[in-house]
Amino acid sequence: MxxxxxxxxxxxxxxxxxxxxxxxxxxxxxxxxxxxxxxxxxxxxxxxxxxxxxxxLASYQFILAKNDLWTALGVNLFVTVVGTLFSMLITVMLAYSISKSEFKMSKAIMIGVVFTMIFHPPMIPYFLTIKGLGMLDSIWALIIPSGISAFNLIIVRTFFQQIPGEIGEAAKMDGCGDFRTLFSIVLPLSKPVMATVGLFYAVGYWNIFYHAILFIRNTKLYPLQLKVREYIVNQETIMGSLSNVMQPYNPETLQTAVIIFSTLPIVILYPYLQKYFIQGATLGSVKE
Known part of the structure; x- marks a missing residue:
């Protein structure tokens, strides 16, 4: 036309x-x-x-030889993989529960979820709560406090509500319980929104900074973003005790190399999952 x-x-x-x-x-x-x-x-x-x-390539050769950078990368990988799986599990289970009209507490829970989107916890009580739970200076402080996103929960819940109720009723007639219905029937039908929300969580965990700077003091538990900040703020951290002999790099080239090193994995991964953003977010954000 x-x-x-x-x-x-x-x-x-x-x-x-x-x-x-x-x-x-x-x-x-x-x-x-x-x-x-x-x-x-x-x-x-x-x-x-x-x-x-x-x-x-001298800057990259220099930074790739630094063990603390690889340690930070390992922390990032662990937090991203374990954190994403943890967040997806609790998001899916809660979203499935409150997507059911017969669950009487669903409206009250949704009000609480929306409340957390508007009002964030004050820093000092938040810090004291994490400390009281024994997670201070622990890698779990980078995972558990970020366990669930209200925005992602709403997307998944709305998507689940679009799945015909007859599918769940047929599963119950065949003897399936709620867990088996969720993991064997509902989730295979929800791949687009799962990929979308999983990518949201993975990017959030990969770029974790606020919780790291608030709860982590042990430099061995620094994620990549906190290590990049350390390199940028303190030139001696990245340069070390180098002689005055002319080197094929300087603090600026090393700092930019570290920035590229930290962003490259997400830049490589994103194009392969980008198609799920529009499809999954649209399916999970409009109720028919």
């Missing part, structure tokens, strides 16, 4: 605006990558735009 002149203007205007927004997000990352791959003399002379000058 042929579009009118006004529709074409609107169509291409959208492309232009979206392209401009994409560039504002993409070009800074390209600039950071270019600095990390350039020689320190060119970086100090501010000669880097969006392409490396005097290309070198």
């Amino acid at each position: 042929r579009r009118s002149f006004g529709e074409n203007v609107f169509h291409y205007s959208n492309y232009f605006v979206l392209l401009a927004i994409s560039l504002t997000m993409f070009l800074p990352l390209v600039h950071v990558a270019a600095i990390s791959l350039s020689s320190p003399t060119q970086v100090e002379g501010r000669n880097i735009a969006f392409w490396p000058v005097e290309f070198t």
